[in-house]
Amino acid sequence: MKNWFHTITFKMISLISVLIIFICGTFLYLLQDHIRNMTENQMATQALNIASTIASMSEIIEAFDSENPSEVIQPITTKIQQEIGAAFIVIGNKEGTRYSHPIPGKIGGQMIGGDNEDVLVNGKSYVSKTRGSLGLSIRGKVPLIKNNEIIGVVSVGFLAKNIDHMIQDSFKRWLMYAALLFSFGIAGAFLISFYIKRLLFNMEPVQIAKLYEQHKIILETTMEGILAVGPDRNITTINHSAYEMIDPNKKAPLSKWMGTDIQHIFTREIALRDTIRNLEISLDGSIIILNKAPLLEKNKQIGSLYTMRNKTDIQRIADELKQAKQRANMQRAQTHEYANKLHIILGLLVHKKYEEAIQYIKREKNIQGQVKKMLNSNSKSPLLFALIQGKITEAAELGISMELKECHLSSTLNAKQEEALLTALGNVLQNAIEAVRGIKHSSLKLIQISIDEYKDRILFEIQDSGHGVSEELYATLFARGVSTKEGMDRGHGLAISKQALQSVGGEILLDEGDLPGACFLIILPR
Missing domain, CATH: 3.30.450.20 (PAS domain)
Known part of the structure; x- marks a missing residue:
């Protein structure tokens, strides 16, 4: 138990409890004054408004010309007094003689309080708090005026003792609310303390400090x-x-x-x-x-x-997986393409178009044979062959014509050159496919690839019939985050391609080609 007094739970409960007691005490003290002032002001305003209303009643004003004004005025004021719950409504003449009073026996006597001067002399309407024949009261006093002449005074009052009872009743309710809030506050203090302790995994500040040090060490050693x-x-x-x-x-x-x-x-x-x-x-x-x-x-x-x-060993694994995925996509695309071509052949045979079917088969065999022969006879890189063949098949599936115009590559690339080339060529070809994919007419969807070998360099030229690159992007096209396409994660492919090629002494450039779209040059040293 002794150790419990030193825990964060006990300290929080004690601190919150003292704070709640102080707040509730201060609140009740200020509330009492506020309720009194508010109630008295409300009663004073009500008294003044009622007095003004009575002073404007024509029956009251005309009654002053009668022989016995109280016979007319007393019933009216008694009825109004009962309806509004006022302590008294007294109407007197200019000399202060009463024409109405809650106690009929006091009619005809002089008004008590000594606060009629400003009303009868100066014609002011005001509120006063003074002691009269019924005791201390808050009064609203308004002059009675006929033909711009003051003929009397209307006094509407609420007894102070009745107002005190109202204030006490209201304060008792607030006192009960405060006691209830205090009880909830103490209970809340317990709940908050245990909740915070649970958020801290039932640990004390010393334990949290040790955990923070461990966390810091883990971060620095990772x-x-x-x-x-x-x-x-x-x-x-x-x-x-x-x-x-x-x-x-x-x-x-x-x-x-x-x-x-x-x-x-x-x-x-x-x-x-x-x-x-x-x-x-x-x-x-x-x-x-x-x-x-x-x-x-x-x-x-x-x-x-x-x-x-x-990106070290992970890069090598990622490239291998990427190449495997490209081969899988190539096989899927080829399967889909061949299935479409078989359906065409089947349709020609069903309609007995035997000659057309034979010509179609020869033409397709010749196109595929030329591409494969060109790649197999010149390329020393099976991975490069797989990439180009896969992209040609993928483009064909999308209705895009991808032509291999020239392929002269007799040099053998080392592993780093091949890795950089596959990264750059794959990104450029994919960009070219996306650039022409949106063109409506299939006859205009064209991508051309040419591979030429020179004395000191190997040149890959890729051009498309897309919309090209705007002039404002020319200077920053290979910077990270710059792209001609909209969307997330754009502008990384060309930046990575440029960095990969520069790591093996190569380069990637944007040039003008024969087609209306973009023309990229990939250069590798021999």
Whole structure:
């Protein structure tokens, strides 16, 4: 039990309880004055309004000309007094003689209180608090005027003792509410303390401090780059591995990156996207694999977590998987294409168009044979053959004509050159397919590939019949995040291709071709 008094639970319960007691006490003290002032002001306003209404009644004013005004005035004031619940309604003449009073025996006597002067002399309407024949009261006094002459006074009052009873009744209710709130507050203090303790996994501050140190050590010893951002996309956590990736030259200390907008590191599209899986991007001269996941708390996103890895052995595995996927797509496309062609042949045979069927078969065999013969006779790279053949088949499936105009490649590429070439050529061909895919007329969907070998370089030329590249993008086309297409995760393919080719001494350029669309030149040294 002694140790319990030193726990965070006991301290929070004690602090919250004292705070609630102080707030409730201060609230009741101020509330009492507020209720009194509000009630008295309300009664005073009501008294003054009623007195003004009575003073404007023609029956009251005309009664002053009668021999016995009280016979007319007393019934009227008695009825109004009962309806509004006032303590008294007294009407007197200019000399202060009463024409009405809640006690009929006092009619004809002088009005008591000494507060009629401003009304009868100056014609003012006002509220006073003074003691009369019935006791201390709040009065609303209004002059009676006939033909611009003051002829009397109307006094409507509420007894102070009755107002005190009203205030006490109201205050008692608020006192009960305060007691109820106090009980709920104490109960809430217990619930909040235990809730916070549960949020802290039943740990004390000392234990939390130790956990924080362990968390810090884990972050610093993890080889994978870790970045955490809050809901405003500013960095809240960054480990040393991530710091070396985003600032390899250490232009700014690690602490300076805290609070930095993540868009200063990645593109806006990446910053806005909730989830990213194995996105390959170029970051400060290095190719990294980026993953992003939302940080959730009770199904509400409170930030995002970025993890980054340098592309080393992962790149080799990813390329192998990519090539396997390309082969699978090639086989699927070929199967689909051949099935379509078999249906055409079947239709020609059903309609007994034997000669047309024979010519169609010969033409298709000649086209496929020429492409395969050209690739097999010149290409020293089976992977390059598979890539080009797969893209030709994929394009044909989409109604796009992809022509291999020339193929002169007798040199053998090393592993790094082949890897860079496959990355660049795959991206450019895919971009070309997407560029002409939207053209309505199939006769205008054309992509041309030519491979030429020179003394000191190998040149790949890829041109399409799309809409080309606008002049404002020429200078920045190969920069990360720049793209002619809309959508997320755009503008990485050409940047990665350029970096891959430059790593083996090659280059990728944008040139003018014979077709109206873009013309890319991929250059590799021999």
